[in-house]
Amino acid sequence: MDPEQLKQCRDCTACPLADTRQNVVISRGNPEARLMLIGEAPGAKEDALGQPFVGRSGKTLDRLLQDVGFQLDRDLYICNAVKCRPPGNRRPKRGELSACRRWLDLQLAQVDPQVIVLAGATAVEAILGLKGGMTMLRGTWTTWQNRLVMPIFHPSYLLRHSPDAKGGPWDLTRHDLATVRRRLCER
Numbered sequence: 001m002d003p004e005q006l007k008q009c010r011d012c013t014a015c016p017l018a019d020t021r022q023n024v025v026i027s028r029g030n031p032e033a034r035l036m037l038i039g040e041a042p043g044a045k046e047d048a049l050g051q052p053f054v055g056r057s058g059k060t061l062d063r064l065l066q067d068v069g070f071q072l073d074r075d076l077y078i079c080n081a082v083k084c085r086p087p088g089n090r091r092p093k094r095g096e097l098s099a100c101r102r103w104l105d106l107q108l109a110q111v112d113p114q115v116i117v118l119a120g121a122t123a124v125e126a127i128l129g130l131k132g133g134m135t136m137l138r139g140t141w142t143t144w145q146n147r148l149v150m151p152i153f154h155p156s157y158l159l160r161h162s163p164d165a166k167g168g169p170w171d172l173t174r175h176d177l178a179t180v181r182r183r184l185c186e187r
């Protein structure tokens with residue numbers, strides 16, 4: 001987004017989430033990266049700090065990304081499908097997702113990523129229009145608008161499981177992110 005678009009996004013009141021947010025949470029990372037990671041919506045910490053994925057889920061995500069060799073500030077651009085926090089961390093409603101889509105589309109146009117990682121079912125539904133269990137959807141490449149897309153578990157789901165469980169959600173997500181990194185290294 002250019003500075004004028006950023007200002008418009010920060011002032012956006014296009015859906016009711018504007019009434020309860022502290023900050024519009026737009027992005028972090030490198031806008032010139034080849035990889036864009038899209039999550040669901042900001043949580044409490046993200047709302048307070050104005051940055052996506054900076055709470056417990058975000059730290060989990062950062063750890064896994066670093067485990068497979070990504071440099072966070074250089075290798076990816078991170079955002080959410082919805083830029084304002086839904087009260088009580090509920091899932092964004094369909095109307096909120098569609099109201100916020102213009103900002104996500106601007107981010108996609110600006111970053112123009114070769115590869116997109118979709119973290120969680122809401123991001124998968126927002127971009128691919130697919131509904132289904134993440135256990136089925138994760139870990140399989142698909143394409144969307146000539147870009148490679150990899151769905152992964154949302155890191156908040158990982159927090160409900162032990163990081164030490166062999167073959168559990170943490171291992172599977174590390175495997176999926178390693179697959180993404182390998183593919184980017186080949187391109």
Ligand code: SF4
Nearest residue numbers: 012015018084099100
């Ligand atoms: S969630 Fe998106 S559409 Fe709704 S007020 Fe925030 S920026 Fe605007």
